[in-house]
Amino acid sequence: MSFYHLDPNRRGERMARRIEQLDDYRVLRRLPRPDEMWCRSMPVSNNEIRLAIVDCETTGLDPERNKMIEFAVGILTIDADMGDVIDVTPPQSWLEDPAEDLPFEIERLTHITSDMLIGKWFPDAAIVKAMADITAVVAHHARFDRGFATKRFPALASLPWICSMDDVDWPALGFTGGRGINALLTEAGFFLPNAHRAAADVWATTCLLASTAPDGRAIAAQMVETARRQSERLYATRAPFECKDMLKAAGYRWSPERKAWWTEGDPERIANERSWLTRLAGSIRPLTERVDWFVRHG
Structure with a gap:
């Protein structure tokens, strides 16, 4: 320091x-x-x-x-x-x-x-x-x-x-x-x-x-x-309410605008998260978007 x-x-x-x-x-x-x-x-x-x-x-x-x-x-x-x-x-x-x-x-x-x-x-x-x-x-x-x-x-x-x-x-x-x-x-x-x-x-x-x-x-x-660095943002769209605590424990955040839980990371991590979401609940429709420093904190 x-x-x-x-x-x-x-x-x-x-x-x-x-x-x-x-x-x-x-x-x-x-x-x-x-x-x-x-x-x-x-x-x-x-x-x-x-x-x-x-x-x-x-x-x-x-x-x-x-x-x-x-x-x-x-x-x-x-x-x-x-x-x-x-x-x-x-x-x-x-x-x-x-x-x-x-x-x-x-x-x-x-x-x-x-x-x-x-x-x-x-x-x-x-x-x-x-x-x-x-x-x-x-x-x-x-x-x-x-x-x-x-x-x-x-x-x-x-x-x-x-x-x-x-x-x-x-x-x-x-x-x-x-x-x-x-x-x-x-x-x-x-x-x-x-x-x-x-x-x-x-x-x-x-x-x-x-x-x-x-x-x-x-x-x-x-x-x-x-x-x-460019990264990917993953939205757990249509996640049932009962999955809320598990998503929070996994580090997901709630987006009021998108009305969905989301997380962000490199492509390899996001690919693994997509697989986990589909196993977590059949109703979840994972949605991935590419983000950079122009839009990340918008």
Whole structure:
């Protein structure tokens, strides 16, 4: 996880290291500042991957009924050949008035109040400029954020989207306590001030993805490699209700739009799943679709 500068001679860091020698304590450090991040200073090739890392706060969970009230974006640039970080742009964030009072639970969760939003509007031109020349958009819960972001900024719908929650094999990297931002940060030894504000969540995601994986590349490089692969999505159409628990136990998810349980994987795994589904219930009609990073999190 060595991806940032931290002076080992600072008094606070010396005290933290002494405490860490005791079995009864664990120390969480603040997230690094942008100027403390490791970025390669030597010349780089023209083969760059520019990732726009985004997050939004909303008035609810449904992009058809609810509205976005905060949007943040930061840029993480990695070398496509070496896989290391070559530039980090700190997040920018903006607020927008939804023209309605915020639900109490949203104010409590985000610490954004209705008064803070009065007269605020997203500056479309500035946001488009901040996301110019990007390779892909990254969100930690891409299906949620994409629904709101592409409704407000339709141009984002044509870009590839990556989910840093699902497109990273966090357990294989040693993160076994969950895939949420706070759980991942805690395992990495950090804490997140201002959680559930868009800019804070973008910066936390940036720091996690800039971390060094066991192969020496940034986690972001592994994520892009995974996201770029084409895969197959299998729908267990017409699955009887009594199969629900078995499908959930097998890792299938429910699609309200398709009204079917589904799973995704490489062609060999999906072929095996099709065979299993036909044995599970005679009424199931397996349906397979090819997916890529343009549609995977749509």
